[in-house]
Amino acid sequence: MSGYKFPTVDEIIDVNRRVLAEISVKRADRHQVLSRMKLQLILDDAKKTNGDVYNPATELLFGIVKGHPFASGVRRTAVTVTSAFLKLNGAGTEVPHDPDVLKGIREGFYSKSEVKEWLKGHVIRKRTGD
Secondary structure, three states, X not given: OOOOOOOOHHHHHHHHHHHHHHOOOOOOOOOOEOOHHHHHHXXXXXXXXXXXXXXXXXXXXXXXXXXXXXXXXXXXXHHHHHHHHHHHOOOOOOOOOOHHHHHHHHHOOOOHHHHHHHHOOOOOOOOOOO
C-alpha cells in the first residue's frame, strides 16, 4: 500500500457534483452516481499501485474514465480528481483537460505508460480519425 493521500468515495462524488454545476456541457448533464462500489474499487486499485505518484494517478484517471461511475461528467471528474490527487501529494503538474486524450483512454487507444508520461507533462501521440 502506498503512502499517498487519496480522496474518499464521498469526495469524488462531491467533485462530480461540483464539476457538473460549474462546467455544464450538455443540457442533459445531471449528477447521478451509477456505482459507489465501482468508485471504491477504483480507489482500492489506485492505493495498491506501487511506484511514484504518477502510477496511482494514472490508475485513478483510467479507473474513473473507463469505469464510468457517474451518469454525466465522467471525464471532467476524472481530470479534476487526478489533478487534486497529484497536487495533494506534491506533484507540481496540472492535468490538462484534453477531450481527445480522455476519449483515447476510454476507447483503449492509450496505454497506461503513455498516459503516465502525459501526466508528467510530456507530449502524447495524437489519435487519428473521429
